Amino acid sequence: MLWSFKKKKHPDFWITYLAHFDKKEKKNLHTSRFVALDSETTGFDIYKDRILSIGAVSIVGNEISVADTFEVYLKQSHFNPETVHIHGILQHGTKKKLSEEEALKQFLIYIKDSVLVAHHAIFDIKMINQSLNRMGLPNLKNKVIDTMELYADTRIKSNFIDKNIRYSLDDIAEAYAINLTDRHTAPGDALIAALIFLKTTTILRKSKYFKLEHYFLKSNRF
Amino acid sequence: MKNTIAERIADFIKNFPPFDQLSKEDVYTISKEVNITYLEKDKNVYLANDAPHDRFYMIHKGAIALKQNINSKLETVDRFDEGDIFGLRPLFANENYTTDAVTEEESILYGIPLSIFKPLISQSREVVDFLIQSFASNTENPFSKEMYGSLYDDDLDAVTHEKELFELQPVRYTKKVITAKKDTKIKHIGQLMRQHRIRSIIIEDANIPIGIITDEDLRNKVITGEHTIEDSADHIMSSPVLCYPKGVSISQAQLTMMKHNISHLCITSDGTPNSKIIGVISQQDITVMRGSSPTVLMKAIKRSKSTKELKHIRKRIMVLLEGFVEQNIPLTQTSKIIFELNDATVKRIIERCILKMGEQPPVSFAWMSLGSQGRKEQLLHTDQDNAIVFENVEAEELEPVRDYFLLLAKKVNKRLNNIGFDFCPADIMAKNPKWCLSLDEWKLQFDHWTSNTGDDEILLSSIFFDFDITYGDAALTNQLSEHIFKITKNNHSFLFKLGASALRSASPLGFFRQFLVEQDGAYKDFFDIKKRAIMPIVDAGRLFALSNQIKNINNTAERFEKMAELYPEDEEFYLSCSYTSKALLKFRTKHGLLHNDDGRFIELAALTKEEKMKLKRCFKTIAKVQELIKLKFNLNNFM
Numbered sequence: 023m024l025w026s027f028k029k030k031k032h033p034d035f036w037i038t039y040l041a042h043f044d045k046k047e048k049k050n051l052h053t054s055r056f057v058a059l060d061s062e063t064t065g066f067d068i069y070k071d072r073i074l075s076i077g078a079v080s081i082v083g084n085e086i087s088v089a090d091t092f093e094v095y096l097k098q099s100h101f102n103p104e105t106v107h108i109h110g111i112l113q114h115g116t117k118k119k120l121s122e123e124e125a126l127k128q129f130l131i132y133i134k135d136s137v138l139v140a141h142h143a144i145f146d147i148k149m150i151n152q153s154l155n156r157m158g159l160p161n162l163k164n165k166v167i168d169t170m171e172l173y174a175d176t177r178i179k180s181n182f183i184d185k186n187i188r189y190s191l192d193d194i195a196e197a198y199a200i201n202l203t204d205r206h207t208a209p210g211d212a213l214i215a216a217l218i219f220l221k222t223t224t225i226l227r228k229s230k231y232f233k234l235e236h237y238f239l240k241s242n243r244f
Numbered sequence: 245m246k247n248t249i250a251e252r253i254a255d256f257i258k259n260f261p262p263f264d265q266l267s268k269e270d271v272y273t274i275s276k277e278v279n280i281t282y283l284e285k286d287k288n289v290y291l292a293n294d295a296p297h298d299r300f301y302m303i304h305k306g307a308i309a310l311k312q313n314i315n316s317k318l319e320t321v322d323r324f325d326e327g328d329i330f331g332l333r334p335l336f337a338n339e340n341y342t343t344d345a346v347t348e349e350e351s352i353l354y355g356i357p358l359s360i361f362k363p364l365i366s367q368s369r370e371v372v373d374f375l376i377q378s379f380a381s382n383t384e385n386p387f388s389k390e391m392y393g394s395l396y397d398d399d400l401d402a403v404t405h406e407k408e409l410f411e412l413q414p415v416r417y418t419k420k421v422i423t424a425k426k427d428t429k430i431k432h433i434g435q436l437m438r439q440h441r442i443r444s445i446i447i448e449d450a451n452i453p454i455g456i457i458t459d460e461d462l463r464n465k466v467i468t469g470e471h472t473i474e475d476s477a478d479h480i481m482s483s484p485v486l487c488y489p490k491g492v493s494i495s496q497a498q499l500t501m502m503k504h505n506i507s508h509l510c511i512t513s514d515g516t517p518n519s520k521i522i523g524v525i526s527q528q529d530i531t532v533m534r535g536s537s538p539t540v541l542m543k544a545i546k547r548s549k550s551t552k553e554l555k556h557i558r559k560r561i562m563v564l565l566e567g568f569v570e571q572n573i574p575l576t577q578t579s580k581i582i583f584e585l586n587d588a589t590v591k592r593i594i595e596r597c598i599l600k601m602g603e604q605p606p607v608s609f610a611w612m613s614l615g616s617q618g619r620k621e622q623l624l625h626t627d628q629d630n631a632i633v634f635e636n637v638e639a640e641e642l643e644p645v646r647d648y649f650l651l652l653a654k655k656v657n658k659r660l661n662n663i664g665f666d667f668c669p670a671d672i673m674a675k676n677p678k679w680c681l682s683l684d685e686w687k688l689q690f691d692h693w694t695s696n697t698g699d700d701e702i703l704l705s706s707i708f709f710d711f712d713i714t715y716g717d718a719a720l721t722n723q724l725s726e727h728i729f730k731i732t733k734n735n736h737s738f739l740f741k742l743g744a745s746a747l748r749s750a751s752p753l754g755f756f757r758q759f760l761v762e763q764d765g766a767y768k769d770f771f772d773i774k775k776r777a778i779m780p781i782v783d784a785g786r787l788f789a790l791s792n793q794i795k796n797i798n799n800t801a802e803r804f805e806k807m808a809e810l811y812p813e814d815e816e817f818y819l820s821c822s823y824t825s826k827a828l829l830k831f832r833t834k835h836g837l838l839h840n841d842d843g844r845f846i847e848l849a850a851l852t853k854e855e856k857m858k859l860k861r862c863f864k865t866i867a868k869v870q871e872l873i874k875l876k877f878n879l880n881n882f883m
Contacts, residue, residue: 079249085355086280088250178669196658197667209248217352220282
C-alpha cells in the first residue's frame with residue numbers, strides 16, 4: 023500500500039470525492055447532509071468477507087428524501103452460503119450487480135462529504151475501507167456517527183440498566199415502534215437507522231450540552 | 245437504480261385514497277419522490293397563514309390535528325390518522341394554509357410533491373371525484389371520516405373527532421316524548437315513568453307543554469309527604485317549562501340546564517312554551533352524545549377486537565377525563581373511573597394476547613401493575629411499569645415456563661406501548677427476564693432488597709411494593725403482599741432507609757420561597773411536580789403503610805385516610821396529607837391535559853396566582869410530613 027501515499031495516482035472520482043471536503047463545513051443538524059447507510063456482507067470477517075450490497079438514504083434537516091437514496095448490489099468473488107438466509111442475496115441472483123470498484127465509485131459520488139450514520143457503524147465503515155484499500159485507495163474521510171451511541175445516550179442513566187449493553191437494531195426499532203419489514207436488506211436497515219437518527223437527535227438536541235461533534239467516532243477505530 | 249424504499253412506500257400509500265385509484269406504476273413514480281419527515285408530538289407541520297409547501301402529506305404513523313383560531317381560541321377542526329392525507333387543498337388553490345397542522349402523537353409523514361401528483365390525477369376519474377368531494381366538503385379529507393365508519397361498529401361511531409366542535413352542534417333530542425295530562429294522578433305518573441324508564445315526563449295540554457315532572461319532584465314533593473300519590477300532576481309539576489327550538493346548540497342547552505339547575509329541556513316548534521312539543525332533551529342525552537360515558541367506554545373496551553380500536557377508545561377516555569377535570573368532579577371519583585377503564589384496557593390486551601399465544605398459560609400467574617398504576621394514581625398516559633409473578637414450578641420446568649410468560653409479556657408490553665403507555669425507560673416491564681419471576685423467586689428478591697438495602701434497593705422497593713393485580717390469580721399477589729409485611733415488620737434498618745429516602749427530595753421551595761425549577765433540557769424553567777411534590781408525599785404514604793402494616797391499600801390518599809383512622813389524635817394532619825396528594829395529582833392531570841403530555845413538568849408562568857398559592861399550601865403539608873418522618877424514624881441527624 024506504499025503507493026497509496028502518492029496522491030496523483032488516485033483516480034479522478036477519488037479526487038472529486040476529496041474535493042468535497044475542501045469547504046470544511048461545520049456539521050450541524052439543520053443544514054448538513056447526513057447519509058444513513060447499511061451494508062450486507064458475506065460474514066463478519068473484515069479481511070475475508072465481502073460486501074454484497076450497500077443501501078443508503080440521505081437526511082437533510084428533518085427529512086429523508088426518497089429521491090436521494092442509494093442502493094447497489096455487488097458481484098461476489100467470495101460467497102458464504104451460511105449467511106444467505108439472512109440477507110437473501112444469492113451469488114448468481116437476478117439483481118443487477120456491479121463490480122466492487124464501480125459500486126464503491128458510485129458510493130463515493132453519492133456520499134460526498136456527508137456525515138455517515140450507521141448502526142454499529144464501525145463494522146460497515148471498516149468493510150468499506152477494506153474495499154477501498156483493495157482498490158489502492160485510502161480510508162473514507164467522512165465523519166461517522168453510530169446510532170447505537172445516540173440511542174444509548176437517550177436512555178436514562180439508571181443502575182438497573184446494564185451500562186455496557188449493546189442495543190441491536192431490532193431492540194431499538196422495537197422500542198421506537200419502527201416497522202421492521204425490509205429488515206436485513208441494506209436499504210431497509212439504512213432507513214431504520216435514519217429514523218433512529220432523527221428520533222434520537224430530536225431528543226438529544228434539547229439539552230444545552232448537546233454537541234454533534236461529541237458523537238463523531240474517532241477515525242482510528244476504523 | 246432499484247429503489248427498495250420507494251417500493252415499500254408504494255406498498256403503503258397504494259392502500260389509501262386517492263392512491264388506490266392510481267396504477268401501480270404511477271404510485272411508484274410518486275413514491276420515488278416522497279420525503280419522509282419525523283416529528284415529535286405537538287410539533288407543527290405548518291401554521292395558518294404560512295405559504296403552501298410544495299408537498300402535501302400522508303400520515304405513515306401517528307396522528308395530526310388541524311387547528312384553527314375560533315374566537316381567539318385554538319380549536320381542533322379536524323383529525324387525521326394513519327393513511328390519511330392532509331394539506332392538499334391549499335396547494336391546489338395556491339392559497340396560504342388556513343389551519344395549523346399539529347402532531348398529536350409522534351408522527352412519520354410522507355411529503356408528496358404536488359408537481360408529481362398533479363399530472364397523474366387527471367387521468368383518473370375517481371381521483372378527480374375524490375378531490376372534488378374533498379374540496380367541496382369542509383374537511384380536507386372526507387375519506388378519513390368514511391373510513392371511521394367502516395372501522396368501528398355503530399356504538400363507537402360517535403368518534404370524538406368533533407370533540408371541540410361538539411359544543412356548537414345542535415342537540416339531538418328524543419322525539420318520542422312521553423306526556424301526561426295535568427289531572428293524571430301522581431301514581432300514574434310514576435307508573436308511566438317506570439314503564440318507559442324515563443326520569444321526567446312532560447305535562448301537556450293540547451300538545452302544548454304546561455309543566456314537567458322529574459324524579460326530583462317526586463322525591464321532594466311526594467315522598468316527603470307533601471302530596472299523596474292520589475293527587476293530580478299539576479300539584480307537583482314545575483312550570484313554566486323551559487323550551488327551546490330544535491337546533492339549539494349543545495353548549496346552550498347545557499348552559500341553560502346549569503343556570504336553572506334542571507336536568508331536562510323541552511323542544512317545541514317555535515321554541516316557546518306556547519307551541520307544540522316536538523321533543524325533550526336530558527342532561528343524560530348530552531352525556532351519551534359525547535359518546536364518552538364510562539359505561540359506553542367500558543363496553544367498547546370489552547368488545548374491542550384490535551389494538552387500534554383500543555387506541556381510539558383510549559383517546560376517548562382522555563376526553564372523558566378532560567370533562568371530569570373541567571367539571572370539577574372530585575378526584576377520588578375521577579381516579580376510580582379512569583383506573584377502572586385503564587385496568588379494563590390492560591386486561592383486554594392480556595386476554596387477547598393469551599389467545600394469540602395459541603396455548604393457555606402453563607401455570608397460574610398474575611400480571612402486576614406497579615408504581616402509579618398500582619397505586620391507582622395514573623390518570624394520564626405515563627410509562628408502563630409492570631411485572632409477572634407465576635406459580636412455583638419444578639426447577640427443570642422453570643425456564644420453559646418463564647419463556648412462555650416472557651413471550652406473552654413481550655406481546656402485551658408492545659401493545660400497551662402502541663396504545664399510548666410508553667415503554668418504561670428503566671425496563672421495569674414484565675418482558676424483562678428480571679421482572680418475570682416465580683413466586684419464590686419474587687420472595688427471594690424482596691428478601692434481598694429489604695436485607696441488603698442500598699439506594700437502588702430502596703428505589704426498587706418503592707416501585708415494586710406498590711403492586712396491584714391487573715390480571716390473573718390473586719392468590720399469588722396476596723401471598724406476595726403477606727410476604728412483604730412479614731419481612732418489613734420490625735425491620736428497622738429497612739424502614740429507616742425508606743424514611744431517609746422519603747426525605748431525599750427536600751422542600752420544593754427555595755430559600756426565598758420561590759419555586760425550584762429545572763436547569764436544563766427540554767423542561768428548562770419548568771417545575772417538576774412529580775419529583776418535587778408528588779414523590780415525597782407518595783413515599784411518605786408508602787412508608788406509613790409499611791410501618792403500620794396497612795394492607796391492601798396502595799392509593800396514597802387512601803393510605804393517609806387509613807392513618808387518620810388509626811391515629812385519631814392526628815386525624816386532621818393525615819387528612820390534610822390525603823388532600824394534598826389528591827390536589828397534586830389533580831394539578832398534574834390538569835396540566836397534562838393542557839399540554840397533552842404526562843403533566844410532570846409545570847410551566848410556572850402559566851399558573852394563576854391562586855394556583856401558585858394552592859401549590860405552596862401543598863408544599864407546606866409536604867414539609868410537615870417530612871418533619872414527622874424525621875421524628876418518627878429518628879432521622880433528625882440524618883439530614
